[in-house]
Amino acid sequence: MSSLAVLHASQVVTLTGPKRPRIGAEMSELAIIREGGMLVRDGKIESVGPSDEMEKNVGDAEIVDARGRSVMPGFVDAHTHLVFAGNRLDDFERRARGETYEQIAKAGGGIWSTVEKTRAASERDLLAQVKKHANWFLRCGTTTAEAKSGYGLTVNDELKILRVLRQLKEEVPLEIVPTFLGAHAVPRELSPDEYLDIVVGEMLPRVTAEKLAEFCDVFCERGYFEVDRSRKILSAAEKHGLSLRGHVDQLTNSGGAKLMAEMGATTADHLEQTDEQGIVALKKANVQPVLLPGSVYALGSSRYPRTREMIEAGLAIVLATDFNPGSSPTPSMPMVLSLACTQMKMSPAEAITASTVNAAYSLNRGDSIGSLEPGKVANFAIFDCEDYRELAYWFGMSQAYSVYVKGECVSRSSGL
Ligand code: NIG
Ligand code: FE
Secondary structure, three states, rough: OOEEEEEEEEEEOOOOOOOOOOHHHHHOOEEEEEEEEEEEOOOOEEEEEEEHHHHHHOOOEEEEEEEEEEEEEEEOOOOOOOOOOOHHHHHHEEEEEOHHHHHHHHOOOHHHHHHHHHHHOOHHHHHHHHHHHHHHHHHEEEEEEEOOHHHOOOHHHHHHHHHHHHHHHHHHOEEEEEEEEEOOOOOOOOOOHHHHHHHHHHHHHHHOOOOOEEEEEEEOOOOOOOOHHHHHHHHHHOOOOOEEEEEOOOOOOOOHHHHOOOOOOOEEOOOOOOOOOHHHHHHHHOEEEEOOOHHHHHHHOOOOOHHHHHHOOOOOOEEEEEEOOOOOOOOOHHHHHHHHHOOOOOOHHHHHHOOOHHHHOOOOOOOOOOOOOOOEOOOEEOOOOOOOOOHHHHOOOOOEEEEEEOOEEEOOOOOO
């Protein structure tokens, strides 16, 4: 494999620091090297430092001149629903007319309408749509994405979605971390308990036997999976060796955060309605919150999670897109950074930490990605800005100039 020497960057945002998720004031420390450089060999980071020092060891490496630009770890998007068929344009328009997410779901839109389309799609058609989505992520500077099933809701359709993800890994450079979300909704044809038996008795054993997922997730919510049923599913998943995540307290404060703490989950996601007690429980159990402002924004709500309280409580916050056709149709982590700073009052530095190194830890990959440190995988992006804060400041456009996975350029913007 080849070597690269990235030189003369106005900032190399390394996020060098303790080998664990960052909390409190640590979230503001990005360990930036001005006029910096980085040497990459065989897909790994060899060294990072001042550009003039790096220049001494260039050897036969290909030189990448990053003058006037910033180099950062690739974004790690720790919550996406990457695989679905079609879109939800009708829901979008109904919401614009004032209907709520729950009203639209009851009237035949919502998750269920995507389930019907996804069931009807062949593996080949799904793969074609998902490849298009995966390339959107790369273009925005994301190099790793967690991806959930959840729009199949039968044994065969859930397996189909997870197999599409496995195939996707072979065909696009975006790194994928698969999550089983069979418990995304109760299918129309079954009662909640009948479906729970299928998730636990049939889906989980098949998913784990075929090693199709690393995590199990559940939509813990009134009308979806109440706390007791969520607990049963997560307990079964744990016995199968999966790590746990959960959609909790998104629409109502139903004790979801506490459940994730009780289960020792890796993450508790959404948390828009979580109160102080929920925050205390997450801290005690060391659960990482995954905050998803894109879905709050796109649903037209203003109820963002209590982010500053979470940071003050010492939670290792993660930011993610929640990319999905219903509540958050964006693959853009820079858009999420903008929302985090303007709506949740995170600083740009905190938002960068939450979307790189903290996100990597939340996917059990903190030792290999999420920061630019020697020995880590060379997943990084060069952005067309001199100061990392510009990423959150300019919004509605991509500043990604070039994106690298394992030291290979996988996306380059044209026309800059
Ligand atoms: O994270 N809350 C549940 N799941 C998604 C929405 C899925 C959909 O509407 O299709 C979410 O917001
Ligand atoms: Fe989600």
